[in-house]
Amino acid sequence: MTLVSSSAPARDDSGTDAQVAVLVPRTPTSEKVLRIVIPVLTVVVVVAAWQIIIWANNIPKYILPGPWDVVTSFFGPDWPILLPALWVTLQITFMALVLALVGGVVIAVILVQSRWIELAIYPLAVILQVTPIVAIAPLLLIYTPSTQVALMICAFLVAFFPILSNMVQGLKSVDHNLLNLFDLYGASRWEQLIYLKLPAAQPYFMVGLRIGGGLSLIAAVVAEFSAGSSGAGSGLAFRLLEAGYRLNMPRMFAALLLLSLTGVAIFGATSLVSWLALHRWHESAIRREN
Amino acid sequence: MSHVSKVFSNGTLALSDMSLTVGRGEFISLLGPSGCGKSTALRIMSGLGGASSGQVDWPSSKINSKGLPEGDIGFVFQEPTLMPWQTVFGNVYLPLRLQGVGKAQAADRIMTSLAEVGLADFAHAYPRELSGGMKMRVSIARALVTKPKLLLMDEPFAALDEITRQKLNDDVLRLWKNSGVTVIFVTHSVFESVYLSNRIVVMRARPGQVFSDMAIHTSYQRDALYRASEEYRSVCFDVSKALQDAIQQGGGAH
Numbered sequence: 442m443t444l445v446s447s448s449a450p451a452r453d454d455s456g457t458d459a460q461v462a463v464l465v466p467r468t469p470t471s472e473k474v475l476r477i478v479i480p481v482l483t484v485v486v487v488v489a490a491w492q493i494i495i496w497a498n499n500i501p502k503y504i505l506p507g508p509w510d511v512v513t514s515f516f517g518p519d520w521p522i523l524l525p526a527l528w529v530t531l532q533i534t535f536m537a538l539v540l541a542l543v544g545g546v547v548i549a550v551i552l553v554q555s556r557w558i559e560l561a562i563y564p565l566a567v568i569l570q571v572t573p574i575v576a577i578a579p580l581l582l583i584y585t586p587s588t589q590v591a592l593m594i595c596a597f598l599v600a601f602f603p604i605l606s607n608m609v610q611g612l613k614s615v616d617h618n619l620l621n622l623f624d625l626y627g628a629s630r631w632e633q634l635i636y637l638k639l640p641a642a643q644p645y646f647m648v649g650l651r652i653g654g655g656l657s658l659i660a661a662v663v664a665e666f667s668a669g670s671s672g673a674g675s676g677l678a679f680r681l682l683e684a685g686y687r688l689n690m691p692r693m694f695a696a697l698l699l700l701s702l703t704g705v706a707i708f709g710a711t712s713l714v715s716w717l718a719l720h721r722w723h724e725s726a727i728r729r730e731n
Numbered sequence: 732m733s734h735v736s737k738v739f740s741n742g743t744l745a746l747s748d749m750s751l752t753v754g755r756g757e758f759i760s761l762l763g764p765s766g767c768g769k770s771t772a773l774r775i776m777s778g779l780g781g782a783s784s785g786q787v788d789w790p791s792s793k794i795n796s797k798g799l800p801e802g803d804i805g806f807v808f809q810e811p812t813l814m815p816w817q818t819v820f821g822n823v824y825l826p827l828r829l830q831g832v833g834k835a836q837a838a839d840r841i842m843t844s845l846a847e848v849g850l851a852d853f854a855h856a857y858p859r860e861l862s863g864g865m866k867m868r869v870s871i872a873r874a875l876v877t878k879p880k881l882l883l884m885d886e887p888f889a890a891l892d893e894i895t896r897q898k899l900n901d902d903v904l905r906l907w908k909n910s911g912v913t914v915i916f917v918t919h920s921v922f923e924s925v926y927l928s929n930r931i932v933v934m935r936a937r938p939g940q941v942f943s944d945m946a947i948h949t950s951y952q953r954d955a956l957y958r959a960s961e962e963y964r965s966v967c968f969d970v971s972k973a974l975q976d977a978i979q980q981g982g983g984a985h
Contacts, residue, residue: 618812622825623829625778625804626826626829626830637814640814641816643816721857722815722859724859
């Protein structure tokens with residue numbers, strides 16, 4: 442491990458501890474390369490093993506398609522069908538996530554204002570959370586103007602709770618002495634919220650974001666499975682079902698692959714946002730230096 | 732403050748009929764066994780905790796709606812209590828920001844305050860990059876940036892090592908002399924209180940009360956020489972004795 446120390450300018454009146462340099466851990470280049478190479482290599486090995494098993498056993502592609510079949514099928518006849526479906530699923534996922542983020546934060550802020558409000562609202566949130574989404578979806582279909590809206594509400598309900606509960610936890614976990622300090626300087630409730638509680642809750646919000654991001658995609662797909670949609674404006678879940686009925690295994694796998702890649706991309710994006718927000722100050726985003 | 736009592740919600744009598752008059756420019760140490768209500772007294776003075784009875788008067792300050800002299804009190808907690816998401820600059824800016832001072836106008840005062848504690852070069856560092864002693868300095872700079880009349884310190888250096896602590900003691904003395912601020916310093920260290928203060932208020936526990944109020948006069952400059960002097964040792968002895976008596980009267984509080 443190499444530590445690069447930028448020696449701090451020491452001043453006579455700055456005390457013995459001012460000479461302690463600010464340590465910045467730096468990852469060696471070889472390690473950086475390995476960090477990318479090792480996961481990529483793992484995936485390549487798994488895919489290769491899959492293809493070899495197909496070849497060795499002569500498995501026909503209507504039972505189990507090889508990776509090559511999936512790729513040719515996707516870039517051949519499938520992408521004009523799958524990409525619009527992916528777009529629909531993505532729209533539902535992101536609109537649900539944005540609603541859940543805004544709703545989760547706003548309601549969390551309202552909840553922590555008073556114990557009575559919390560007592561009144563929190564049970565409702567818990568009831569919505571514990572009721573299986575597949576059971577709610579058909580009901581929602583009856584009351585909403587379109588399938589898309591019903592799916593979005595389903596995805597929202599699933600993503601909303603982890604964001605809400607993390608935010609509530611974060612807003613409550615503020616250092617008591619910092620609260621005292623704000624009181625001492627006569628800070629208003631609003632100033633306390635903007636300058637203290639919301640920034641202090643950031644790490645918790647980021648946890649909620651990462652969980653909620655993944656869950657909203659899963660919920661969008663699960664809800665579509667149970668709600669069922671057809672024809673124009675249908676998402677990836679419908680295309681998966683349809684391909685299954687037609688025994689079009691390569692397309693099923695291609696749709697599955699698209700879903701996993703989307704999930705990975707959402708996870709990557711939310712992790713990046715989290716890192717960008719926290720890496721300068723929060724312990725969770727800092728490497729341990731020993 | 733006069734005849735202040737404090738009863739906690741669990742029925743514990745933390746302070747009983749405690750009276751203390753603080754003169755301008757004094758450096759007072761509140762010394763006593765743990766549980767004697769030193770910190771409680773400090774919190775009541777700062778307005779953070781209300782007194783159950785009695786009152787705190789501020790003859791020389793403008794009083795706000797909460798009965799507190801706003802902007803006239805600086806508080807240093809036992810922990811540095813910095814906002815980890817803000818830089819050192821942002822942390823020291825906080826009191827001014829809450830008073831509605833713009834960032835551009837505040838910048839000079841913040842840098843002066845940081846320079847006084849020797850951290851001008853660390854304005855843009857984050858708290859996690861600093862050592863414990865440096866964090867404490869930031870906390871002191873933050874308390875002094877509003878130019879308060881009264882600086883309350885609640886065992887600020889209890890968690891620091893001896894060397895850092897002595898250095899910070901010297902810094903506090905220098906800041907006190909330069910600024911003319913009144914300091915009330917809660918500590919459980921006899922040596923620290925004798926080194927720093929010109930008045931030591933020894934408290935007893937159960938109930939918390941002023942046990943003895945001792946003025947410390949010395950011909951010495953307060954430096955290493957003073958620490959090694961016969962006079963320092965004899966004062967420490969007297970104060971220790973008073974503290975022992977206070978502990979015995981308090982029913983052997985630990």
